[in-house]
Amino acid sequence: MTDNKHALPGSDRKELPGxxxxxxxxxxxERFDVSLIVRRPDAAGFQQHISSLCQSRNPDAKVTPSSPALLSREEYARRFAASLEDVSKVREFAHRHQLRVVSENRVTRTVILSGTARQFMAAFGVRLQHYQHASGNFRGRTGAIHLPADLAGIVTAVLGLDNRPQARAHFRFRPPIRPAAKDPTSGSYTPLELAALYDFAPGDGAKQCVGIIELGGGYDETDLQNFFSSLGLPSPAVNAVSVDGGKNSPSGGADSADGEVMLDIEVVGALAPQAKLAVYFAGNSDQGFINAVNNAIHDTANRPSVISISWGGPESSWTAQSLDAFDDVLQSAVALGVTVCVASGDSGSSDGVNDGADHVDFPASSPYALACGGTRLNAGKGAIKTETVWNDGEQGGAGGGGISTHFPLPGWQKSLKAVRTGGKQATLAHRGVPDVAGNADPETGYKVLVHGQWTVVGGTSAVAPLWAGLIARVNGAAGKTLGYMQPLLYPAGACRDVTQGNNGDFAAASGWDACTGLGSPDGKKIAALLD
Incomplete structure (x- = not known):
């Protein structure tokens, strides 16, 4: 079988605006790599396991000997790795089209092929072209990817033919302070100060690993040593993990992706100083992003129990095949007891899309991600005075949130309503974002050290590592994992409700809202979820 006759569902691409x-x-x-993701054997059995696992996490559920248990990585590999037959068919397809098999990973169900543009165009029935864009030049395509009949239903996603920048880092530097100000970091907080304000339970993340996903930039060891020394803490063990050739590559510019990488490491490392930090570096494309998270979840060397993601893009900018492939990876995290904390975006209810409609950020909008929104926190004398929705009208930054157009309503959000700025309520028909929140306003942001300079950084990219650090502390102290938290979290009342402000089209309200979710953390109540 050599003819490409079947369009791969959800693979249609449009030109990137601009x-x-x-x-x-x-x-x-020039040769490049393309990732093929193949189907999961016993997909129905896996879905049943995930569904039963979620139901068993409901506080009112009765736990019985037959209740589903979390899977070890080894057991997951035995039960749900790709079949040898499916991988063999991909290998045969590659041979027919003179494509080289770079790697096969049955656990992540990923086969990576190498070839030239001409070879890939012939193999997948696409036309590849050069594109220019303000965010960078890229190799792109429009239309659908096509597969031969013998791969239809076996290959669920083909990633990397188009390598346009897929995500952006959700961090923002505080605007310059007035020259008269003596302390450029005044009004901001160290991670330890936030841990005290949010009443984190004692813990240091011992025997835990936190995975951090980065799609660019890098970290500087000297900066890390100086930062943690200033807090009276030891420098955490940080391990850079290369995915698809990505690597720790600090650029030397504080306003580059280095600011994101340093923020993530410094926040997590301060909150969980005894945890091991594995930083997964990959390229900024849907292929790189998905492969990085997939590798982190199934990493048998580092074994992260929680993953922090501070990158994302509007749900509308992803292909359906990429959304579903990523969501499937996050379901694997649920099965393994890994919590995935994801920033919900910094551009309010529009998520930066200029079409007049509401948009949510992905991967935060996956029901299997703990979506982290943003607040503005004001404190004094060691206590929180006010906490409102982060929305800086002048600077244009606001916590992302809203209602997904792709993902169905999860059971733990049934009966919730979203409140629009005008006061009108709408029953949720799809996944609501975010789940939780935390300090994100750059004006009240986080004191970090980047390239030898102390600065203040905000954005929801700071909230994902805040929650990841909290969860690592809780996991370490309890000797077990919070894992997929939402079924436990939604009925628990374990968050500080935020009821003032808006992120554009959505307003804060009592209980869950599409700005700050359930609210900011009440650390000791979060820890009690594992009692």
Whole structure:
């Protein structure tokens, strides 16, 4: 079978707004890699396991000897790795089209192929072209990917033909302080100060690993040593993990992705100083992003119990195949007891899309991610005075939140309503974002050290590592994992309700809202979820 006859469901791509085509790739002999994700054996059995596991986490559920248990990575590999037959069919397809098999990972169900643009265009029935865009030049395509009949239903996603920048880091530096100000970090907080304000239970993350996903930038060891020394803490063990050739590559610019990487490590490392930190570096594309999270979840060397993601993009900018492939990876995290904390975005209810409609950020909008929204926190004398929705009208930053257009309503959000700024309530028909929140306003942000300079950083990218650090502390103290938290969290009343402010089209309200979710953490109540 050699003819490409079947369009891969959900693979249709549109041109990136603001980009321009500069020519075809037919004569480009440079080789690149493409990832094929194959189906999960016994998909029905896996879905039943996930569903039963979620139901058993409901506080009112009766735990019986037959209740589903979390899977070890080894057991997951035995039960749900890709079949040898399916991988063999992909290998045969590659051979027919003179594509080289770079790697096969049955656990992540990923086969990586290498070839030229001409070879991939012939193999998948696509046209690849060069594009220019303000965010960077990329290799792109429009339309659908096509598969031969013998791979239809076996290959669920083909990633990397188009390598446009897929995500952005959700961090924002505080605007310059007035020259008269003596302390450029005044009004901001160290992670330890926030832990005290949010009443984190004692803990240091011992025997835990936190995975941190980065799609660019890097960290500097000297900065880390100086930062943790200033807090009277030891420097955590940080391990850079390369995914698809990504690596720790600090640029030397504080306003680059380095600011994101340093923020993530410094927040998690301060809150869980005895935890091991594994930083997974990958390219900024849907292929790189998905492969990084997939590798982190199934990493048998580092074994993270919680993962922090501070990157994302509007749900509308992803293909359906990528949304579903990523969501499937996050379901694997549920089965393994890994919590995945994800920033909900910094551009309010529009998520930066200029079409007049509401949008949510992905992967925060997956029901299997703990979506982290943003607040503005004001404190004094060691106590919180006020906490409102982060929305800086002048600077344009606001916590992301709203209602997904792709993912169905999860059971733990049934009966909830979203409140619009005008006061009108709407029953949720799809997944509501975020789940939780925390300090994110750059004006009240986090004191961090980047390239030798103390600065203040905010954005929901700070909230994901805040929650990841809290969860690592809780897991270490309890000797077990919070894992998939939402079924436990929603009925528990374990968050500080935020009832003032809006993120554009959605307003804060008593209980859950589409700005700050259930609210900011009440650390000791979060720890009690594992009692």
């Amino acid at each position: 980009s321009s085509c500069t020519g075809p790739l037919e004569d480009d002999n």
